[in-house]
Amino acid sequence: MVCAWNSSWGNKGVSMKNSVEVKNISFSYGKTEILNDLSLDIKEGEFMVLLGPSGCGKTTLLNCIAGLLDLTDGQIWIEDDNVTWKEPKDRHIGMVFQSYALYPSMTVEKNLSFGLRMMGTAKDLINEKIKKAANLLQINELLKRKPSQLSGGQRQRVAIGRALVRDAKVFLFDEPLSNLDAKLRAELRYEIKKLHRDLSNTMIYVTHDQIEAMTLADRISVMKDGLIQQLDTPKQIYNKPANLFVAGFIGSPSMNFLNAKFKKSNQNIIVGNKQIDISKYENINKLINDQEVVFGIRPENINIEKNENSIQCKVELVEPMGADTLVWTSFEGNPISIRLEGSSNFNLNDEISISFDINKSSIFDSKSEERI
Ligand SMILES: Nc1ncnc2c1ncn2[C@@H]1O[C@H](COP(=O)(O)OP(=O)(O)OP(=O)(O)O)[C@@H](O)[C@H]1O
Ligand SMILES: [Mg+2]
Structure with missing residues (x-):
């Protein structure tokens, strides 16, 4: 069934079914509470953007979903599976970070295949997946190079490719474009949007760049101090901001x-x-x-x-x-x-x-x- 907030590409849309359910989670660093009783449902195939100022808890929330941080309370469900206490590798997720985190001594090809080799995936299957990801991301020509021989944008494509080959049901992106210059950012933003159109996986994308949020998202979750201020479509958030914070945060120059x-x-x-x-x-x-x-x-x-x-x-x-x-x-x-x-x-x-x-x-x- 296709939902009311059809993806802006308009072809595949978003399912009514939840892909990721964040249920009343809390998280603290020592005595400092970062997230308190936060809940968020992300639909299958939805492009959800977490947007908010620096320090508001976006990365913390993403890392809780990924399983890189242990919750103090609450549950995380991915594809009808309670993964609250599961290892990151068992959560069917692919993650792309702000820093590319590629292995410098390995070629692009080896970087892409590393995770699969560790899991003991058959060689033919690995090659097939790499070919597919490389085609999608247009990095076929770069497979034999090392990261030091790539531009920033190319490195980030490889980092995205590494998440792609894992056949993740859910992709988590933490500010993947913030190290790139304005032109490259715009180009790769377009690529990521196309990727989502073609793959229709669930994507959760952290940014503090409102243009990225507005252009990519099916829905945006605007955060401040660990709390969701408004969860809605980009249009609705821009035209009907729920409060003064959201109104002032979205739009440049400001309202x-x-x-x-x-x-x-x-x-x-x-x-x-x-x-x-x-x-x-x-x-x-x-x-x-x-x-x-x-x-x-x-x-x-x-x-x-x-x-x-x-x-x-x-x-x-x-x-x-x-x-x-x-x-x-x-x-x-x-x-x-x-x-x-x-x-x-x-x-x-x-x-x-x-x-x-x-x-x-x-x-x-x-x-x-x-x-x-
Ligand atoms: N390892 C840590 N130990 C203690 N506090 C931390 C740690 N990591 C983050 N914090 C704090 O948790 C809060 C939320 O941080 P988080 O990294 O989630 O913010 P963010 O929204 O991703 O910000 P940014 O846009 O700058 O990446 C911040 O106040 C930060 O100082
Ligand atoms: Mg962050």
Whole structure:
């Protein structure tokens, strides 16, 4: 059965069946608790991205799933099998780390076959698997070379190949592209996405790069301090962030935030000395009079236009970025970035009128920081 969040390639989709179940797990380093009662289900064939700032516990969670760390509490199930106390090699997983961790003295071919040779796999079968992985990753020409004779991107392909030949049901990736330059990252990101399209294995992919998360994931799990803040499709996380943290973490430049107070009588929010009509906000009925809120609006949801609800401000900085131009201004002392077409032509100190796409905004309660 195919699930609602069809993979963005649209051909194979994601099954309803769970492939990996993380059940109420806790993990501590000594007395420091890193994960506390965390649960997460990953569907068969799903590309799940764990996204969050440095130190939030992404690698810890991945290593718990892989069996490299022992849980203090909870269970891990992989393909209907309770693997909580099983060795990593018995979990049907393939892992790719941030550092390639290839054996320097072995050729690419030997690096790829190492795990299989250790398991006593027949030679013909090993050759067949290596051929298949090398074809998929386009490293056929490199099989006789040693890692030192490869570029960073090629080494990372070999590291991925090493996980592939093991016929894993689930692939775990821990920031596999973070050592590569921007161009290579983009290329390999595309390769990984194609790989997932072709193999349709379950993939759990750790990154703190939001572009990687947005482009690769069927669903993203946004983490902070060992807790999952939001688990949803990339679109939903971008457009309807569950709280201020998620809203500020996803998107570059960040969502613009204005501290405000809601007035029910005219459905306006008061920002400093100014008012903004938010009657078109999707959840306007949930707001209460005098509620302290944070009004959030993404740079691309601000228009330069004059209407009854527009605001006068001045251009303070222009950043041409090729396809887009970012114009910076401020409103009641708050910096505001506006994303415009690359061809837009504004200069420092230009007077502009801006208006907000209220139906695309997000409003958060100031205290709970939850989206209303
Ligand atoms: N061996 C260790 N001993 C003690 N604390 C550790 C150890 N490894 C990690 N930690 C701590 O556990 C927390 C979570 O670390 P983890 O490596 O899971 O973060 P991360 O989200 O993967 O971060 P990054 O994006 O930097 O890789 C951090 O506060 C880190 O300092
Ligand atoms: Mg990490």
